[in-house]
Amino acid sequence: MYEILKQIATPAIITGLISSLYAYFQKKKEDYRKYVYENKQENFKELVVYADELVDKGITNPDLEKLLFKISQKINPYGRKIKTFGKYQWIEDDGYVWYQIEIIEKKLASQILQIEDLKELAHRIQISKRLLDIKVENNIPLINSAKIWFNLFQYAMLLLQLFFIYSGYKSFIEQPTLLSSSLIFWLLVVVILIFLLPELSVNESDDRNPEIGITLLSFFIAGVDAWTAYYLFNNSFIAFLGGMGSLLLIVGEVISKAFIFGGSEIGKVSTIYIEEYRKLQGPELSKRRFINNFRVIPFFNKIKNLFHKDKREGNDDL
Structure with missing residues (x-):
């Protein structure tokens, strides 16, 4: 079994699988169009x-x-x-x-x-x-800074995962253990999330659970990369850098996707008709407003709330 796995899991085949995954998402978009x-x-x-x-x-x-x-x-x-x-x-x-x-x-x-x-x-x-x-x-999307940054963050995240896979090729494939097999599995899950997470972040559900899920998945990705870096290099500092770098990249990818959505035609329309949608959803949404298209991550909402709280307190003092 391990011999077959070694023959299949070559760098060229792994790269081909990732390329196929990317091509699959592109084809889905073309089919929908x-x-x-x-x-x-x-x-x-x-x-x-x-x-x-x-x-x-x-x-x-x-x-x-x-x-x-x-x-x-x-x-x-x-x-x-x-x-x-x-x-x-x-x-x-x-x-x-x-x-x-x-x-x-x-x-x-x-x-x-x-x-x-x-x-x-x-x-x-x-x-x-x-x-x-x-x-x-819109067969060829217009180039803007948000799309450029989104592609850079996404490719950088993919390269980071490929670096981990190549660096641990011997441990993962040639001499696998239970721990290394688990790591390679979670790395492949991370590769899928790199494509999936940005799309989930602009799904605009009005339940708080997706927001929490996106945050947890972001930290999960960073945790997998940090764990992998520590396993490969046995160095806590490198593991910290790997985890923080991964977290910054995935957060940057999600934020740039939010900017792309906010500037799109459908983003503009959904901003115009916010209140109408809220009315149709019943009283459960009467005490909360939509997340701005540029604030898809709860962390930024908390900063915004703190800012408004300080501003109110300052007005009260006056």
Whole structure:
């Protein structure tokens, strides 16, 4: 068994596996883009016509209810009062369009509908079309500083894991022990988390558990790297440097991902419609606000709260 493992786990094969993992994530993005293009592009051609009809015929349109039904057939049905996912998913599922449709239906029943309500729905349809156009057209992402830093942090983390694997090749593969086998397993888990953690950090769930989970996973990654460094070099200082370097890199990766999301089209839309989403989630969110797109790590929220607390105390003293 160990002989087979030695033949399989060569540096070239390990590098190939990591490259395959990266290619897999890229292909998933391409498949999703193709899905969006083929299934929603035609719908939005009709939706734009409906949006024009909303504004042109106004509140006197005798077929307004029928027109609203046609619009609801062309948008994502999962966005209506969605509670299962976070704000990001609500935007993806056209939840903000559903919200305005329901407002119009209520006002129409109460005979207090105004043309501004219809214009707002038309505007939201245009936003949804804009989001779709970005997904379809943005085959090559625009280069900005946040994306550059994100790639640098991600590649640096991958290189660090490869360095550990290569440095411990003899211990991990040629003369494996229970401890070394455990370390190589957790290093491979860390490689997966390097790709997964940034995506989880901008999932925008309104439960505190994902925030805690992201923080714990960040320290877990740093702990695995520190443990591995100590095992390989038997030096506490090197283990400390390895762990701190790993922690800084993974935190930098998550923060840069948050900046990318905050500057994206969907990040802007989700910022605009924060309060609407909160209303639909019920009273459990009445005492807390959303995390800013640039504050995905709880540590920064604590700093922000402390700053505001000091500021309030200073005002009280005055």
